[in-house]
Amino acid sequence: MNEFIAKKLGEVLAFERASQDVFGRGKDALAAHLGAESIDAMIARNVSRAQQIETSAARLGFSEITLAKAEATGKKLGEIRDMYLQDRCDDSAELM
Numbered sequence: 001m002n003e004f005i006a007k008k009l010g011e012v013l014a015f016e017r018a019s020q021d022v023f024g025r026g027k028d029a030l031a032a033h034l035g036a037e038s039i040d041a042m043i044a045r046n047v048s049r050a051q052q053i054e055t056s057a058a059r060l061g062f063s064e065i066t067l068a069k070a071e072a073t074g075k076k077l078g079e080i081r082d083m084y085l086q087d088r089c090d091d092s093a094e095l096m
Contacts, residue, residue, distance in 0.1 A: 006062035010069025013053045017070070018077040020046035025089040033092055 001009075023030065023043045031039050057066035088094045 001057075001060045001062055003062070003065055006057060006060075006065040007069040009053050009057055009062075010066040010071075011073045013050055013066065013070040014073035014077055016046045016050040016053070017074055018081065020050070022081065022085075022089070022095065026092070026095040029090045029092040030095055033096075 020043055023039055023046070027036070027039050027043075053066065054063070057063045085094055
């Protein structure tokens, strides 16, 4: 792995965390259409992939780079999410 790939993994990690957050916040609204088990499964996959990325980055010695990129990208994603969703995590149309 090199620094470029470590940063790309950080971006993927940020998206996994963002998805986990949105699915968690909007679980009730999304469950009405997709089923609670389906939402739980999606969250579990997000958690699993995030853990795999963190473990791989640490094992290969790129944890600092990957986590820094994840934090920076996560901040941007959070700002975009907040701009579009605001407090409407109970609106399944907005979440989808």
